[in-house]
Amino acid sequence: MERETLNKYKKAQSIADSVILSIRPTIKEGVKLIDIGDTVENKIRNLGGGIAFPVNLSINDNAAHYAPDINDDTILKENDMIKIDVGVHVDGYICDQAFTVCIGKKSHPLIEAAEKGLKEAKKIIKPGVRIFEISEVVESTLKELGCNPIRNLCGHGLDRYEPHAKFSIPNGRNDIKTELESGQALAMEVFATDGVGWVRDSGHVLIYAYNQETPMRMNEARKILDLARNEYNGLPFAKRWLINTEIPLYKVNLALNQLMMSKALKEHPILREESGGIVAQAEETIIL
Numbered sequence: 001m002e003r004e005t006l007n008k009y010k011k012a013q014s015i016a017d018s019v020i021l022s023i024r025p026t027i028k029e030g031v032k033l034i035d036i037g038d039t040v041e042n043k044i045r046n047l048g049g050g051i052a053f054p055v056n057l058s059i060n061d062n063a064a065h066y067a068p069d070i071n072d073d074t075i076l077k078e079n080d081m082i083k084i085d086v087g088v089h090v091d092g093y094i095c096d097q098a099f100t101v102c103i104g105k106k107s108h109p110l111i112e113a114a115e116k117g118l119k120e121a122k123k124i125i126k127p128g129v130r131i132f133e134i135s136e137v138v139e140s141t142l143k144e145l146g147c148n149p150i151r152n153l154c155g156h157g158l159d160r161y162e163p164h165a166k167f168s169i170p171n172g173r174n175d176i177k178t179e180l181e182s183g184q185a186l187a188m189e190v191f192a193t194d195g196v197g198w199v200r201d202s203g204h205v206l207i208y209a210y211n212q213e214t215p216m217r218m219n220e221a222r223k224i225l226d227l228a229r230n231e232y233n234g235l236p237f238a239k240r241w242l243i244n245t246e247i248p249l250y251k252v253n254l255a256l257n258q259l260m261m262s263k264a265l266k267e268h269p270i271l272r273e274e275s276g277g278i279v280a281q282a283e284e285t286i287i288l
Contacts, residue, residue, distance in 0.1 A: 001183040009287055012095035015049040016088040027101045031076050033057045034068040044088050052087030052094045053163055054207055054238035063199045063279040064271045067206045067238040078104040083281040092160040096187035098283035110192045110280035113145040117190035118282040127288050131169050131176040138190055139173050148197035158185040161233050184288045195277015207268040209236040214264035220247045221255040225264050236268055
């Protein structure tokens with residue numbers, strides 16, 4: 001990896017660290033999700049970073065991909081388990097970090113398990129290690145602590161303007177013999193649950209990303225597609241962001257439906273734990 005590229009990854013990580021440090025004390029009972037989302041994303045911009053993906057604020061059995069909706073009135077309640085997943089990029093080079101808070105508690109066994117699983121995985125992550133070896137460590141650590149990994153969620157490679165690139169590191173045991181290589185960037189994330197350890201697509205979508213160029217009749221659809229490709233650099237974006245584009249809300253929904261039907265956009269549906277289990281997440285970006 002070239003020094004200039006490494007420095008951009010490091011700057012993205014420094015911004016993410018600063019944002020998380022400032023936002024963590026504000027995650028408490030009575031706070032609106034939309035306020036957390038706007039605060040995180042504004043801090044990223046104010047510190048000179050780009051938003052690699054909308055901040056994910058997934059509660060309880062929602063494991064991933066919940067970004068506050070337009071006019072979202074969801075408020076944090078005592079005992080809510082909220083995952084805060086933050087993505088920052090500098091010139092397309094991404095830092096992806098996440099932490100979990102149980103509202104009203106200093107900690108929680110699931111949070112401790114996810115953090116321990118990540119810590120143990122980091123001990124062996126280096127060039128030459130095989131993916132199945134990392135997954136084995138994650139699952140063994142979580143099982144020893146009395147909870148399950150979410151087997152169909154994974155750590156993943158990072159590349160320029162690609163939040164999920166090249167390879168995946170499943171939380172559950174597997175036989176993937178691919179070796180990690182020097183110069184790679186990866187987001188190592190661990191999901192711990194008291195459920196069965198599997199997520200399903202909920203069918204509810206609040207995050208989209210550019211997929212392909214497609215002729216669109218509706219002017220608002222063309223505008224959103226142009227934003228997805230150019231303004232957002234092909235990275236995921238939140239439906240909520242579109243309220244700042246002067247497109248009326250009812251046309252936002254119509255345009256998104258047309259874009260999805262034509263496959264101009266791809267969707268990132270909210271993922272929920274299959275059995276309704278509570279989910280905790282811990283994630284860091286690592287440069288090999």
